[in-house]
Amino acid sequence: MQRTDTVAAFRAALDAERVERRRVGLVPTMGALHGGHRSLIERAVAECGAVAVTVFVNPLQFQAPRDLGSYPSDPAADAALAEAAGARHLFAPHPGEMATDRMRTRVRVHEVSEGLEGAARPGHFEGVATIVAKLFAIAGPCRAYFGEKDHQQLAVVRQLVEDLSFPVEVVACPTVRAADGLALSSRNARLTPEERAAAPVLYRALRAGADRLSGGERDLAAVEAEIVAVVGAEPRARLDYAAVVAEGDGWRLHVAAWLGDNRLIDNLRVDP
Amino acid sequence: MQRTDTVAAFRAALDAERVERRRVGLVPTMGALHGGHRSLIERAVAECGAVAVTVFVNPLQFQAPRDLGSYPSDPAADAALAEAAGARHLFAPHPGEMATDRMRTRVRVHEVSEGLEGAARPGHFEGVATIVAKLFAIAGPCRAYFGEKDHQQLAVVRQLVEDLSFPVEVVACPTVRAADGLALSSRNARLTPEERAAAPVLYRALRAGADRLSGGERDLAAVEAEIVAVVGAEPRARLDYAAVVAEGDGWRLHVAAWLGDNRLIDNLRVDP
Numbered sequence: 424m425q426r427t428d429t430v431a432a433f434r435a436a437l438d439a440e441r442v443e444r445r446r447v448g449l450v451p452t453m454g455a456l457h458g459g460h461r462s463l464i465e466r467a468v469a470e471c472g473a474v475a476v477t478v479f480v481n482p483l484q485f486q487a488p489r490d491l492g493s494y495p496s497d498p499a500a501d502a503a504l505a506e507a508a509g510a511r512h513l514f515a516p517h518p519g520e521m522a523t524d525r526m527r528t529r530v531r532v533h534e535v536s537e538g539l540e541g542a543a544r545p546g547h548f549e550g551v552a553t554i555v556a557k558l559f560a561i562a563g564p565c566r567a568y569f570g571e572k573d574h575q576q577l578a579v580v581r582q583l584v585e586d587l588s589f590p591v592e593v594v595a596c597p598t599v600r601a602a603d604g605l606a607l608s609s610r611n612a613r614l615t616p617e618e619r620a621a622a623p624v625l626y627r628a629l630r631a632g633a634d635r636l637s638g639g640e641r642d643l644a645a646v647e648a649e650i651v652a653v654v655g656a657e658p659r660a661r662l663d664y665a666a667v668v669a670e671g672d673g674w675r676l677h678v679a680a681w682l683g684d685n686r687l688i689d690n691l692r693v694d695p
Numbered sequence: 696m697q698r699t700d701t702v703a704a705f706r707a708a709l710d711a712e713r714v715e716r717r718r719v720g721l722v723p724t725m726g727a728l729h730g731g732h733r734s735l736i737e738r739a740v741a742e743c744g745a746v747a748v749t750v751f752v753n754p755l756q757f758q759a760p761r762d763l764g765s766y767p768s769d770p771a772a773d774a775a776l777a778e779a780a781g782a783r784h785l786f787a788p789h790p791g792e793m794a795t796d797r798m799r800t801r802v803r804v805h806e807v808s809e810g811l812e813g814a815a816r817p818g819h820f821e822g823v824a825t826i827v828a829k830l831f832a833i834a835g836p837c838r839a840y841f842g843e844k845d846h847q848q849l850a851v852v853r854q855l856v857e858d859l860s861f862p863v864e865v866v867a868c869p870t871v872r873a874a875d876g877l878a879l880s881s882r883n884a885r886l887t888p889e890e891r892a893a894a895p896v897l898y899r900a901l902r903a904g905a906d907r908l909s910g911g912e913r914d915l916a917a918v919e920a921e922i923v924a925v926v927g928a929e930p931r932a933r934l935d936y937a938a939v940v941a942e943g944d945g946w947r948l949h950v951a952a953w954l955g956d957n958r959l960i961d962n963l964r965v966d967p
Contacts, residue, residue: 430860434862522857522858525857525858526858527805527806527807527854527858528802528803528804528805528824528854528855528858528859529802529803529805530800530801530802530803530828530859531800531801531802531803532799532800533799533800533801534799535799552800553859556802556828556859557858557859557860559832560831560832560859560860560861560862561860561862563835563836563862564835582799582800583800585794585797586794586797586798586799586800586829587800587802587825587828587829587832588702588829588832588833589832590706590832590833590835
């Protein structure tokens with residue numbers, strides 16, 4: 424696995440792969456890699472000749488300095504996981520290389536950035552879109568892998584690629600869950616044992632909402648109330664929002680909740 | 696000269712040039728090509744093996760529908776000029792191909808977009824930056840040629856490239872002027888004969904301001920007043936703004952003025 428820490432070196436490495444006619448697979452991450460990331464990398468390895476993992480904790484997408492400062496980080500473990508999963512490149516820009524302090528440019532994706540996480544975290548998706556656009560401009564033509572766990576982020580990235588005509592094919596990958604249903608997330612590492620034990624309530628709540636839909640309920644407010652009730656029954660959890668959104672011929676259920684100082688999100692597709 | 700009208704075909708054409716190891720030179724235009732554009736294309740041809748001219752009247756950078764609707768257009772003449780100047784590619788996207796109606800993404804370059812044209816035309820540079828970012832994402836690695844006549848636009852594009860790490864080298868080319876000093880502009884074609892006769896007042900005013908600086912004047916308000924006075928002495932011109940801005944060890948003088956329904960701009964660098 425080739426490690427690069429400058430934009431120029433990473434770009435040159437991917438250009439060299441394309442010269443060798445290998446398709447580039449890009450897995451943008453903020454590090455603290457877990458089984459969800461591993462599934463993205465493995466999917467990319469299955470589909471692309473040259474997979475690159477990027478590790479950059481993007482300050483533009485954090486509103487709370489404390490959340491940014493406490494974001495988990497383990498570079499050695501990240502490198503080991505990426506290499507074991509088959510990545511050929513690891514781009515971990517050295518401090519200052521991404522120059523976010525000096526950046527005056529912001530990329531905003533209207534409409535899809537609104538509501539849900541966009542409403543709960545003002546400016547979050549502008550920060551995401553800006554840095555994802557930069558990573559795409561650096562990486563060049565590629566397939567880029569994102570998890571469905573951050574479902575609205577996926578929609579923002581798709582719209583960004585479509586609108587700015589980046590030569591990027593966005594691939595959505597299913598959420599990976601722990602045995603108890605908790606969606607894998609780097610933030611899970613910050614939970615206390617008690618919070619971790621309570622955290623599967625998000626998925627339980629989504630499942631309960633899904634059961635209502637499967638049972639024929641079509642009053643979406645009642646489905647939302649079901650999610651609210653399940654989360655409300657867990658004293659260690661504090662609901663941020665629950666939402667049921669029509670998606671094609673089915674629905675997508677969203678939930679966000681606090682466990683102590685950590686805000687977790689999850690979502691679930693329900694077919695009719 | 697190869698003509699393309701879809702994003703996919705244009706991208707493929709430039710990829711093929713790069714496979715042949717030709718450097719791509721990009722000259723983004725809104726058509727109605729004149730001698731200023733010709734100088735950009737010729738400079739690009741001198742430096743790059745494969746020069747592509749794009750012709751797209753970007754609706755996002757117009758605030759007044761009337762200005763957009765009356766923007767001059769002459770596709771046959773554009774193609775003839777581009778080919779004669781040595782371009783190998785002409786990308787004129789067919790209506791709808793750039794999908795500006797459906798675009799939800801906007802690229803904003805803070806600070807450099809403010810003041811001068813940014814203040815006079817709210818939203819203008821957001822429209823410019825959004826479409827230039829899209830053209831860069833389509834074109835891929837290249838040198839891109841822009842005229843100094845639109846000096847603030849040049850600064851916006853440079854900042855955009857720096858911030859988002861586009862693999863683009865921005866080349867600034869000197870303003871081309873008519874014999875009487877008028878900076879060449881597609882909008883000049885809309886001037887009546889009387890307005891055209893009066894239009895060199897912008898350059899005369901800049902020259903008068905430059906003379907004051909060369910004569911030792913260091914009160915920039917007095918230099919601005921000189922520009923204002925010269926434009927004011929031309930009854931067919933109506934000043935929009937005059938500004939003198941420190942630029943490194945020298946200055947740049949800017950002027951914008953209306954001649955009838957047409958707003959013209961010009962600028963001049965003055966060394967100490």
